[in-house]
Amino acid sequence: MKKHKLGLSTRTFIILISLSAVFLLVTVLIQSTFFNSFFARTKKKEINEAMTSVITCISYDDDSLQEQCENVALYYNVCILITDESMNTIAFSEGAADCPLARMDSNALRLMYENARNNGGAYSKEENRSDPLFPPNKMQDDPHVDRHDPGQRTSYFKVSIVSTDSGLSRVIFVNAQITPVRNMTDSLRIQLSVLSLVMLILSFVLSFIYSRQLSKPIIEMNNEADKLARGDFDVHFEQESGSRELDELGEKLNHAARELSKVDALRTELIANVSHDLRTPLTLITGYSEMMRDLPGENNPENLNVIIDESKRLSQIVNDVLDVSKYQSGSVTLDKSRFCLTDEILAITERISAFTSANGYIFDFDYSEKAYVLADRTAISRVIYNLVSNAINYTDSEKKSFEIKQTIEAGTVRIDIIDHGKGISQEELPYVFDRYYRSNDTHIRSVLGTGLGLSIVKSILSAHDARFGVTSSPGNGSDFWFSLETCE
Numbered sequence: 001m002k003k004h005k006l007g008l009s010t011r012t013f014i015i016l017i018s019l020s021a022v023f024l025l026v027t028v029l030i031q032s033t034f035f036n037s038f039f040a041r042t043k044k045k046e047i048n049e050a051m052t053s054v055i056t057c058i059s060y061d062d063d064s065l066q067e068q069c070e071n072v073a074l075y076y077n078v079c080i081l082i083t084d085e086s087m088n089t090i091a092f093s094e095g096a097a098d099c100p101l102a103r104m105d106s107n108a109l110r111l112m113y114e115n116a117r118n119n120g121g122a123y124s125k126e127e128n129r130s131d132p133l134f135p136p137n138k139m140q141d142d143p144h145v146d147r148h149d150p151g152q153r154t155s156y157f158k159v160s161i162v163s164t165d166s167g168l169s170r171v172i173f174v175n176a177q178i179t180p181v182r183n184m185t186d187s188l189r190i191q192l193s194v195l196s197l198v199m200l201i202l203s204f205v206l207s208f209i210y211s212r213q214l215s216k217p218i219i220e221m222n223n224e225a226d227k228l229a230r231g232d233f234d235v236h237f238e239q240e241s242g243s244r245e246l247d248e249l250g251e252k253l254n255h256a257a258r259e260l261s262k263v264d265a266l267r268t269e270l271i272a273n274v275s276h277d278l279r280t281p282l283t284l285i286t287g288y289s290e291m292m293r294d295l296p297g298e299n300n301p302e303n304l305n306v307i308i309d310e311s312k313r314l315s316q317i318v319n320d321v322l323d324v325s326k327y328q329s330g331s332v333t334l335d336k337s338r339f340c341l342t343d344e345i346l347a348i349t350e351r352i353s354a355f356t357s358a359n360g361y362i363f364d365f366d367y368s369e370k371a372y373v374l375a376d377r378t379a380i381s382r383v384i385y386n387l388v389s390n391a392i393n394y395t396d397s398e399k400k401s402f403e404i405k406q407t408i409e410a411g412t413v414r415i416d417i418i419d420h421g422k423g424i425s426q427e428e429l430p431y432v433f434d435r436y437y438r439s440n441d442t443h444i445r446s447v448l449g450t451g452l453g454l455s456i457v458k459s460i461l462s463a464h465d466a467r468f469g470v471t472s473s474p475g476n477g478s479d480f481w482f483s484l485e486t487c488e
């Protein structure tokens with residue numbers, strides 16, 4: 001494990017805090033960079049609107065013009081001056097403090113008027129002036145003043161020449177500062193600083209809570225996974241973490257832990273079963289061999305047959321274990337060919353008939369026509385053989401009967417192997433095809449098997465993409481079935 005790496009909660013915390021810091025920095029930068037130009041644009045718009053409003057008032061007589069002029073100036077926070085062509089004041093209103101217009105002499109006004117006249121009756125200009133509230137000498141004395149700011153403020157002038165109803169010319173000057181006053185920017189800066197600080201503290205606290213919340217279920221899962229890796233299957237992965245992906249992960253890990261514990265239990269059981277099944281024939285083989293060696297009268301074909309039968313049983317157990325590993329590791333390639341499934345079943349029933357009739361079993365193969373399939377002949381024979389063996393093994397000692405049923409429908413052939421034996425309980429039914437599974441019931445000696453027969457059946461049928469299953473009820477027997485596609 002790489003110990004030097006940061007934990008999830010620390011990483012999340014750092015990322016969230018960095019994001020908040022970047023966000024705040026960008027906000028502050030945007031505010032400080034664009035505030036002035038935004039303010040100037042808004043103010044210019046107001047000056048233009050004020051000019052339009054004054055132009056509509058020009059039809060009023062000169063006496064009421066002053067009142068109208070004041071209304072507009074106060075409304076838009078601008079200074080308005082209306083003169084005749086000789087720059088004699090007709091109306092003046094100072095709707096905003098600090099308008100250079102209020103202090104301008106007639107020459108300067110005339111210059112702007114001339115420009116407007118030469119420009120078709122309208123003229124506008126921007127002018128930089130020293131901030132009278134912060135003259136350069138005052139700035140130098142005041143340690144709180146930003147020395148890089150020269151104390152310059154920009155003023156915007158708009159001039160229009162209009163004619164009254166009686167044909168007289170009127171010159172309208174509208175003016176206001178388009179640079180925000182220093183105390184406005186100062187208060188904004190303080191506001192921003194306080195806001196940034198509050199936001200930073202808030203994001204610090206929220207990031208801390210959120211990162212803890214996010215990492216808590218993962219840390220818990222990690223601890224449980226550690227236990228699982230050590231072979232402790234009594235684990236529980238959180239499924240109420242509040243996030244969908246983590247809940248799903250928890251659910252899957254719980255499922256995996258359950259499956260692992262099942263496999264582990266089955267493996268332990270297999271070892272017990274296999275060792276039990278190996279020990280019994282081995283004991284018999286040794287016992288009979290010693291008896292034949294030591295007691296000359298016991299050296300007869302019956303005793304030899306016991307040894308041969310038990311040896312066969314041994315090799316069957318070993319073969320089953322090998323086969324299931326081969327099929328489940330996927331190292332077996334199917335050798336598919338077209339063959340008659342019905343004939344294959346008939347051949348198997350023929351082979352077992354000597355055994356079944358000798359032991360009093362009755363069985364029936366029910367089919368109406370021959371079915372041909374494209375499959376691995378040996379493997380499918382193995383499936384049928386295993387299922388038939390189980391039907392014989394698990395059949396009731398009183399009702400020694402079973403049947404094989406073949407039905408062809410819509411391009412598929414279905415084989416049912418039905419016995420009237422002890423059946424399988426609903427709790428055990430989902431596990432019968434599992435590797436190593438054997439019913440909890442104690443096995444009678446006559447029952448051969450390693451708990452691998454159905455696992456081999458499942459592997460072969462899955463490799464053929466065949467459908468298969470089982471229906472069973474305790475006391476009434478079982479119906480193991482599979483279906484394959486038919487071919488002409």
Ligand code: ADP
Pocket residue numbers: 386390391393394395419421422423424432437438439440448449450451452453454455477478
């Ligand atoms: P085994 O070698 O033990 O027969 P299988 O994989 O063939 O192993 O079967 C697994 C388990 O399923 C058996 O131990 C048995 O409990 C149950 N089983 C299989 N076939 C039948 C059946 N026809 N009737 C009742 N139980 C069955």
